[in-house]
Amino acid sequence: MAASVASSNNTAVKYRTKPEREMPLKVGKSRKTVSGNISREIKAGRPQKHAVAIALNKARKSGAKIPKHAKVARARGLISDAAMKKHYGE
Numbered sequence: 001m002a003a004s005v006a007s008s009n010n011t012a013v014k015y016r017t018k019p020e021r022e023m024p025l026k027v028g029k030s031r032k033t034v035s036g037n038i039s040r041e042i043k044a045g046r047p048q049k050h051a052v053a054i055a056l057n058k059a060r061k062s063g064a065k066i067p068k069h070a071k072v073a074r075a076r077g078l079i080s081d082a083a084m085k086k087h088y089g090e
Helices: 031-043 048-061 070-075 081-088
Strands: 002-006 012-016
Touching: 031 048
Parallel strands: none
Antiparallel strands: 002 012
């Protein structure tokens, strides 16, 4: 999207605006709510991974107990080696 603004010397200056969402994201932690939020973000033009991150962040703020990615959690010392082996079957 581009909008134009007249500057002091009567030349049009074009700039890009942010993609607008149709509505704010729904608040909730159910699978249906998270899926709907992901769909909304994708329709708004966000990449899929970005849309998923935004929707899961909204769910975590709503109180959902969604764990962070296992490898990130292991690197930070939040889960044990045994849990990693169980998760990845190593």
